[in-house]
Amino acid sequence: MSGKFIKVTCKDCGSESVIYSRATTVISCSVCGATLTAPSGGKAKLVGCKMLEAME
Numbered sequence: 001m002s003g004k005f006i007k008v009t010c011k012d013c014g015s016e017s018v019i020y021s022r023a024t025t026v027i028s029c030s031v032c033g034a035t036l037t038a039p040s041g042g043k044a045k046l047v048g049c050k051m052l053e054a055m056e
């Protein structure tokens, strides 16, 4: 099964981003630069953000 995109909100500034759930790179918030996700075991681990919803 392939990954999907999820909408997340930054814990620091609250801005919303859409990220790939299997992102293999660190993703940073485009507004405040906080680390949102870190790759972990083939999945993007949410470290500085909260998931809002899954996108189709």
Ligand SMILES: [Zn+2]
Pocket: 010, 011, 012, 013, 014, 015, 029, 030, 031, 032, 033, 034
């Ligand atoms: Zn932010």
